[in-house]
């Protein structure tokens with residue numbers, strides 16, 4: 001096995017990061033159109049994971065995640081506009097169900113696609129201000145989550161966690177107390193190092209998941225559970241240390257940190273928290 | 284990035300597997316292995332020699348040093364193949380993996396012939412003398428002095444935690460050769476024969492058992508060491524030490540992966556239905572993946588610290604989880620596992636409590652977890668010193 005990104009993949013990652021940064025603050029439609037135009041929705045699994053990591057890094061507000069990793073893998077095609085899917089029988093907190101052009105429903109007899117407009121699914125308020133979620137009346141649906149959906153959330157979560165760590169690192173380099181930068185205190189360094197290790201662990205498992213998916217490897221279900229669980233565990237550590245290390249500043253609405261913390265936590269909560277997926281590994 | 288194994292690496296693996304099938308002595312099978320001891324039973328010397336002669340001991344080295352110029356991925360496949368069968372290829376891991384490797388990097392041709400080759404051929408064993416009572420994590424504060432004298436040095440001082448020194452023929456000792464230079468600049472690396480006059484070794488027990496005598500104190504009193512035993516340039520021992528530690532940590536991550544794999548196998552019955560079992564699998568998979576990534580070009584050597592931290596702490600949590608899952612049974616201490624007790628035959632059936640206690644070797648030796656965190660924070664994440 002080769003576990004190093006190749007030149008093209010690294011280039012893709014750089015391009016995505018720059019593009020997303022340039023689009024920051026533009027209207028959502030414009031961002032979405034740009035992603036469509038660049039063909040990101042059609043990217044193969046590993047490349048998609050890299051794109052999602054960057055979108056997670058930027059707390060992307062568009063329906064990219066649900067369209068690319070929920071709708072498309074379930075239906076085998078891209079939607080007209082944006083799409084989402086209902087996997088879990090309860091149909092609660094379905095990502096982007098309030099605004100998707102098409103919604104895929106997984107039923108006992110297969111996948112049914114309905115126009116989003118036909119579903120009465122008003123947006124439910126959630127703590128992550130940029131996340132759209134809605135309840136879908138989902139009687140008769142099958143509870144089964146395909147691997148791409150889990151990996152999509154894991155990749156997004158890893159990106160959000162990396163952003164939190166980067167913000168923390170900038171902060172502790174600049175903020176001084178007791179006459180020294182916070183980052184020179186060891187208690188602070190050790191928290192940063194632990195966050196880094198947790199992120200590397202989750203990212204490795206996410207990339208592994210994407211590789212198994214791309215090659216239809218028999219390990220793909222286990223790998224997806226591992227990725228989702230590791231991302232959730234990573235998120236828990238990064239949320240705690242990340243917010244703590246910002247002090248009171250991290251507790252404010254003005255600070256950008258909140259978006260990324262919330263995005264990461266949301267990714268853990270959607271489609272089962274870490275412990276749910278750890279249990280799935282025992283089966 | 285790809286899942287598929289490189290055919291050249293797989294061919295290499297298969298060749299080694301076939302070699303093992305044909306030559307592995309029965310004693311080296313599943314349950315016979317040493318901890319970190321330099322104590323070498325006779326069959327183990329023969330086995331190491333067989334590996335050396337066939338180019339399977341350190342395959343990354345050129346043929347004259349018992350290798351076959353293998354690539355990094357091939358070297359990993361070689362170690363994985365040994366680990367998969369729970370085979371130790373050397374009963375003097377420090378000597379082989381650190382001291383011989385450092386000699387091959389920093390030594391003169393004469394030193395390679397005189398010391399490295401005999402270590403590799405299991406004719407002599409070597410121990411690593413870095414730590415001192417006042418110099419553990421802060422290795423550069425070491426005080427053992429070597430004063431130039433005619434055609435060599437006179438060494439005075441004390442080493443401690445020197446694994447396997449009681450059985451070793453030579454000690455790679457880090458000594459202060461310039462007391463006035465800044466801390467890191469006045470250190471040199473010296474090969475000190477343990478038979479030299481003035482060398483006294485005192486083995487003492489580990490946490491596992493009073494007679495698990497692998498640790499040593501080594502006292503050096505007016506020991507004369509010839510000039511040609513200086514490894515690397517005078518006063519540049521810090522570079523040699525960093526190279527040695529690099530070798531040590533590179534080996535370590537794989538040994539953690541191996542140990543995790545063992546834990547996974549051995550704990551399987553207790554593990555069924557337990558959530559920690561899943562964590563163990565995730566840690567192991569992540570460790571392997573990150574280890575493979577480290578083989579990529581231009582990886583930052585500081586990233587080895589991520590592997591060391593992740594691996595050693597995972598082994599520690601895993602043994603604690605397994606201990607707790609087995610409950611009170613874990614109290615028992617059936618196996619005496621020291622080098623003088625059956626050459627560690629029983630290592631794998633030692634109690635869970637012992638395995639947990641021994642896991643601290645991983646989080647302390649070769650740079651503690653705290654030191655790895657400092658390295659990650661400062662060198663990878665760029666936080667101020």
Ligand SMILES: Cc1cc2nc3c(=O)[nH]c(=O)nc-3n(C[C@H](O)[C@H](O)[C@H](O)COP(=O)(O)OP(=O)(O)OC[C@H]3O[C@@H](n4cnc5c(N)ncnc54)[C@H](O)[C@@H]3O)c2cc1C
Nearest residue numbers: 411412413414419420444445446644647648649650651653
């Ligand atoms: C099984 C085993 C085998 C060994 N074999 C060898 C050998 O063959 N040769 C050899 O030379 N040595 C050997 N050692 C010694 C080993 O390298 C040292 O134990 C290690 O470097 C730590 O030093 P110390 O024990 O003096 O602990 P200290 O340095 O005294 O540390 C004690 C505690 O303080 C923490 N600490 C220290 N400095 C810092 C810091 N800057 N920031 C945060 N925390 C800090 C440590 O992390 C640790 O938790 C071995 C050790 C073990 C356990």
